[in-house]
Amino acid sequence: MGSSLDTQALGFPVELSQLGREIKKLWERESQTSTRASLINFAVFCRGPEAMQASTDLLMEFTRHHACRAILIGAEPDSSQDQIRAWINAHCHLSRAGAKQVCCEQVSFYFEGRTGNRIANVLYANLDSDLPLYLWWQGDFPAPIDVQLWAWVDRLIFDSQSWAQPRQQFSLIREALSSGHSRLVLCDLNWTRSLHLRQAIAQMFDCPENLTLLASLNTVTISHAPGFHSTALLLVGWLAAQLKLELHDSRPDNSQFTAPGGRPVRFVLKQESGRSISRCELHSDTGSLLCQRDTAGDFFRMEIRHQHGDVHHHLLPSGSNAAAPLLLEEIAGGGPHRVYLRALAIAEPFF
Amino acid sequence: MTTHHDRAANPLREGLSNRPMPQPCTVVIFGASGDLTYRKLIPALYNIASDGDLPAALSVVGFARREKTDDSFRNELEEATRKFSRQGINEELWGSFRERIFYHKSEFGDLEGYERLAQRLNALDSARNTRGNRLFYLSVAPSEFGGILEKLAAVGLNNPAEGSWTRVIVEKPFGTDLPSAQTLNSVVNHVFREEDTYRIDHYLGKETAQNIMVLRFANAIFEPLWNHRYIDHVQITAAEPLGVEARGPYYESSGALRDMVQNHLLQLLCLVAMEPPTDLTADSVRDEKVKVVRALRPMKPEDVAHNVVRGQYTNGAVNGREVTSYRAEDRVSPESMTETYVALRLHVDNWRWADVPFYVRVGKRLPKGGTEIAIHFKAAPGVLFNRDSAVGPNVLVIRIQPDEGISLRIQAKRPGASVKIEPVKMDFHYGTSFGKASPEAYERLLLDAMSGDATLFARSDEVECAWRFIDLIEQAWHAHPSPPPLCQYPAGSWGPAEADALLERDGRAWRRM
Structure with a gap:
């Protein structure tokens, strides 16, 4: 059995039916010294007591940068008791101007035993009205997916890196989407994880001289840390989709695509120690691009080398792989993620 | 506009940014030993670099009268950036950024200084792939505008090479009355086209x-x-x-x-x-x-x-x-x-x-x-x-x-x-x-000028x-x-x-x- 739920960080225990009234009282107590702020409903689903604690810590950090109503939903279906417990809390921090406290509320629920089918109802009853709902689902989706739960979700956040069977999970998502909830935007933190790398690579091709390298690309080598194979596959999908490459031969970690015009392009994936994607090399007939993660700092060292001898270097931010910065990047970026869907369509068969 | 053409030409840009991207260029700051360079311009460029938005190929050349070397100029700017950058300074990034900064000593009225500048900019274009794109920042009193622009024209620095651009940013006050503004406009537009002239109003x-x-x-x-x-x-x-x-x-x-x-x-x-x-x-x-x-x-x-x-x-x-x-x-x-x-x-x-x-x-x-x-x-x-x-x-x-x-x-x-x-x-x-803290006004305006977007500049x-x-x-x-x-x-x-x-x-x- 896992550890028991440490409720201290979750704040005041409240009766589920009294939750709205208790939140009002909370703000009445705080209103003299602080300002409540909220731009979104940010619901987080997790499993078990440890995840509740970790998610609360993360929400505390998250609310420093993005005002929201945080709704933490924990589930322990193996519990012998069928009960739903609830707590309220406020995360406060000094505003940038430093003059006043800015506070966001956290509402936490713990669904034990066979109460999991009531999650949608409880979540809907406790949304901050008129604000969009972002749901971060940690871990695997249950089969079948609770379509009612997803009905009002604007952005569904998940991390395909954590899935043992990604193809099955993506299949579940497609099934739920096909049931008519097309407004839902899929936000894969595994895609966000490569955002800075994609930006760094793209930036090197803002210089028109470097575009010749893409036009004669022949080999892409991506080195990834253990556990980040799926991140590397999404990167393959991105490059292939954006360069309009067609899959020719799909061998694991050594696939061959065909560029418009018939030129072959090979993608090689290597597992090495390091942080997520540690290195990406693009080789072409006219030169090469090397993007190497700096192990000491938070940068990518970029080197572009032309056949005629010119070499240019650049240092670009590599971002963070921690959950809170990834979530903040994802939420700040927004958008419909059409490029992701194209990349996924190519990468999915490799998962 | 070149900007949009370039964005469309880079197939990897899609979905990554909804703003025009700054293009490779050399930023030449006239009056580089002035307060604005130390308090605003260099910290702004550093912050743009820190956000990952500075083009890979970018150089900064400070043009001023005082005796300085590249290194002494860089050291002074480092001290100022530590003090005035909104996000502090990262040693590694600063180390990379400072290598892009150069100092060019010359009197504003010395034609030979501009000839040397032209040679230096050409050399930087070759060494740093800045493609002959130049952004001249006039951080000087309006009384100096005419002389500087005249000398830039005399050595041909206002004329971009084929496929390149030159732009000028002019700091306020842009004139003290209508006749002086008309004179300044005429002086600037004699040397730079209106669409390449960026009159800055930091508001x-x-x-x-x-x-x-x-x-x-x-x-x-x-x-x-x-x-x-x-x-x-x-x-x-x-x-x-x-x-x-x-x-x-x-x-x-x-x-x-x-x-x-x-x-x-x-x-x-x-x-x-x-x-x-x-x-x-x-x-x-x-x-x-x-x-x-x-x-x-x-x-x-x-x-x-x-x-x-x-x-x-x-x-x-x-x-x-x-x-x-x-x-x-x-x-x-x-x-x-x-x-x-x-x-x-x-x-x-x-x-x-x-x-x-x-x-x-x-x-x-x-x-x-x-x-x-x-x-x-x-x-x-x-x-x-x-x-x-x-x-x-x-x-x-x-x-x-x-x-x-x-x-x-x-x-x-x-x-x-x-x-x-x-x-x-x-x-x-x-x-x-x-x-998230808002970027400083100068960050946004410098990015826009490097991207060829004049919306936030006065015509x-x-x-x-x-x-x-x-x-x-x-x-x-x-x-x-x-x-x-x-x-x-x-x-x-x-x-x-x-x-x-x-x-x-x-x-x-x-x-x-």
């Missing part, structure tokens, strides 16, 4: 100034009310508790009207009063802004006496500290007639704003600092709750600085058995809702129209046989009593900030 780089257009044109609820049928009047205020500090000589030749109203406040007025542009391209937006300046009702000398109040601070107290009068400030004439405060009643003579006064005030040594635009709506009809005693109007306030945000004052019933109505404020603070006709309007007031003050008086106000007060009377005559009052 336009501020997040809230940019948000005015978003507020008006991305929300369906405001635009139907944004006219003379629903708006009673508009107040624009720029208040400063500071005096002239070390800028006495400059201020003596400028005054509040030229220093603040001609550029910053008229720009804000344009953003509030303009018609929706057909699209968001630089010229569409600036076309609409210039129409507003053209529609400003010109003032005859007697109109100036009636609609404009000028003031100068006397001894007083600010922040609980005693401060001296303007005339006792360092390097200020004891008989100075320079205004440190001005309040104006303006009219935009077009269909939308018929009979809606725009009250604009700016002053030094006021009780607190802040720049804001307040839209005062007309009162509700005098029936029902307004029948016996008028309740206050709705006021929409756009705070430009500090504490950027938007608030709306509405009327609400006070809880209880009787009907008592109280104003309440709905308040949005950028700092509260968005944890020559805008500048000239603004001077044409301001000159009428200046002439009434300084060239008329019986000019209106220079009113006095104690430092730490909200300006002269005559400024209050300006609104009281219309049955209105300045908003309490």
Whole structure:
């Protein structure tokens, strides 16, 4: 059995039916010294007591940068008791101007035993009205997916890196989407994880001289840390989709695509120690691009080398792989993620 | 525009950024040993690099008279960036960034110095792949513009190579009156095309100034009310508790009207009063802004006496500290007639704003600092709750600085058995809702100039129209046989009593900030 739920960080225990009234009282107590702020409903689903604690810590950090109503939903279906417990809390921090406290509320629920089918109802009853709902689902989706739960979700956040069977999970998502909830935007933190790398690579091709390298690309080598194979596959999908490459031969970690015009392009994936994607090399007939993660700092060292001898270097931010910065990047970026869907369509068969 | 062409040509850009990307270039700063370079420009470029938005191929060349080496210049800039960068400094990134900075010693009038500059820029293009793109930043007094531009042209640095561009950023003040602005425009446009000329007004780089257009044109609820049928009047205020500090000589030749109203406040007025542009391209937006300046009702000398109040601070107290009068400030004439405060009643003579006064005030040594635009709506009809005693109007306030945000004052019933109505404020603070700090105005403006987007820069006709309007007031003050008086106000007060009377005559009052 896992550890028991440490409720201290979750704040005041409240009766589920009294939750709205208790939140009002909370703000009445705080209103003299602080300002409540909220731009979104940010619901987080997790499993078990440890995840509740970790998610609360993360929400505390998250609310420093993005005002929201945080709704933490924990589930322990193996519990012998069928009960739903609830707590309220406020995360406060000094505003940038430093003059006043800015506070966001956290509402936490713990669904034990066979109460999991009531999650949608409880979540809907406790949304901050008129604000969009972002749901971060940690871990695997249950089969079948609770379509009612997803009905009002604007952005569904998940991390395909954590899935043992990604193809099955993506299949579940497609099934739920096909049931008519097309407004839902899929936000894969595994895609966000490569955002800075994609930006760094793209930036090197803002210089028109470097575009010749893409036009004669022949080999892409991506080195990834253990556990980040799926991140590397999404990167393959991105490059292939954006360069309009067609899959020719799909061998694991050594696939061959065909560029418009018939030129072959090979993608090689290597597992090495390091942080997520540690290195990406693009080789072409006219030169090469090397993007190497700096192990000491938070940068990518970029080197572009032309056949005629010119070499240019650049240092670009590599971002963070921690959950809170990834979530903040994802939420700040927004958008419909059409490029992701194209990349996924190519990468999915490799998962 | 090259920018959009380049973006389209890079297939990997899709979905990563919705703004034009800065292009490889060399930024040449004239007057590089000045305060602006150390406090604003280099920290801004460093912050752009820190955000990952600086092009891989970018060099910065400081051009100034003082003796310095590349290394000593870099060391000085490092110290300044540590102090003034909004996100501190990262040693590794600074190490990479400093290698892009170079110092070029020359007198502004020395042609040979420009010839050496041209050679150096060509060498940098080859070494750093900056493609012959050059952005010249004139961080010098306007009196130096002509000489610098003439020398740039003499060595051909204004002419881009095939497929490259050259642009010039000009710092304010852009002229001191219409003739001098026309001369400067002519000097600049003799050397650079108007579309390559970027006249900087840092107010336009501020997040809230940019948000005015978003507020008006991305929300369906405001635009139907944004006219003379629903708006009673508009107040624009720029208040400063500071005096002239070390800028006495400059201020003596400028005054509040030229220093603040001609550029910053008229720009804000344009953003509030303009018609929706057909699209968001630089010229569409600036076309609409210039129409507003053209529609400003010109003032005859007697109109100036009636609609404009000028003031100068006397001894007083600010922040609980005693401060001296303007005339006792360092390097200020004891008989100075320079205004440190001005309040104006303006009219935009077009269909939308018929009979809606725009009250604009700016002053030094006021009780607190802040720049804001307040839209005062007309009162509700005098029936029902307004029948016996008028309740206050709705006021929409756009705070430009500090504490950027938007608030709306509405009327609400006070809880209880009787009907008592109280104003309440709905308040949005950028700092509260968005944890991320806004980029500095110079960051945004430098990025835009490197990307070829001139939307947030003033165009020559805008500048000239603004001077044409301001000159009428200046002439009434300084060239008329019986000019209106220079009113006095104690430092730490909200300006002269005559400024209050300006609104009281219309049955209105300045908003309490």
